[in-house]
Amino acid sequence: MAKSSTPTETEWGIESLIAIFQRYAGRDSNNRKLSKTEFLTFMNAELAAFTKNQKDPGVLDHMMKKLDLNSDGQLDFQEFLNLIGGLAIACHDSFIKFTHFQK
Amino acid sequence: MAKSSTPTETEWGIESLIAIFQRYAGRDSNNRKLSKTEFLTFMNAELAAFTKNQKDPGVLDHMMKKLDLNSDGQLDFQEFLNLIGGLAIACHDSFIKFTHFQK
Numbered sequence: 004m005a006k007s008s009t010p011t012e013t014e015w016g017i018e019s020l021i022a023i024f025q026r027y028a029g030r031d032s033n034n035r036k037l038s039k040t041e042f043l044t045f046m047n048a049e050l051a052a053f054t055k056n057q058k059d060p061g062v063l064d065h066m067m068k069k070l071d072l073n074s075d076g077q078l079d080f081q082e083f084l085n086l087i088g089g090l091a092i093a094c095h096d097s098f099i100k101f102t103h104f105q106k
Numbered sequence: 107m108a109k110s111s112t113p114t115e116t117e118w119g120i121e122s123l124i125a126i127f128q129r130y131a132g133r134d135s136n137n138r139k140l141s142k143t144e145f146l147t148f149m150n151a152e153l154a155a156f157t158k159n160q161k162d163p164g165v166l167d168h169m170m171k172k173l174d175l176n177s178d179g180q181l182d183f184q185e186f187l188n189l190i191g192g193l194a195i196a197c198h199d200s201f202i203k204f205t206h207f208q209k
Binding site: 025 | 114115116117118119120121122123124125126127128138148151152153154155183184187190191193194195197198201202
C-alpha cells in the first residue's frame with residue numbers, strides 16, 4: 004500500500020496474507036481459488052502445529068466444507084480469510100485468558 | 107502456535123495481527139477494545155498511505171461507525187479483523203486485475 008516507503012507492520016501483514024494465498028492457490032491453473040488439494044497442502048505446510056494435534060482424520064474435510072460458504076468445492080480469498088480470522092480470534096481469546104489468569 | 111520451531115509465515119501473520127491489535131488497544135485501561143482515539147492512532151500510524159489519500163475528513167469517523175457492528179463506540183478484535191479483511195480483499199482484487207491486465 005505504501006509505495007515508496009517501508010511498509011508498516013499492518014501493511015506487511017496484509018501483503019503477506021495475499022502472498023500466502025497466491026502461493027498455494029497458484030499451484031494449479033486457477034490462482035483465484037484454493038482447490039481441496041491446495042487447501043490440504045496449505046494446512047499441512049503452514050498450520051502443521053494445528054493439523055498434527057488433530058485426532059479426527061476427517062477434521063480437514065470438515066473444515067473445508069464449513070469454510071466453503073458457496074459450496075463450489077474451492078476456497079476463494081474471502082473464505083480463506085475467514086479461516087485466518089477464526090484462528091486469530093481463537094489465539095487472541097487464549098491470549099486474553101492467559102493474561103487475565105496471570106493477574 | 108508452533109511452540110518449539112520457527113513459526114510459519116501464516117502463524118507469524120496471525121501472531122502479528124494479535125500483536126498489532128494489542129499494541130493499539132492497550133493504550134488505555136481496556137486492552138480488549140480499540141477506542142475511537144486508539145482507532146485513529148492505529149489508522150494514522152499503520153495505514154497512513156490510505157488515510158493521507160482521503161479527501162473526505164469524515165472518512166475515519168464513517169469507517170469506525172461501519173466497523174462497529176454492535177455500536178458500542180469501540181472495536182473488538184473481530185471488528186478489527188473485518189477492517190483488515192476488507193483491506194486485504196480490496197488489495198487482492200487490485201492484484202488480480204493487475205495480473206489479468208498484464209496477460
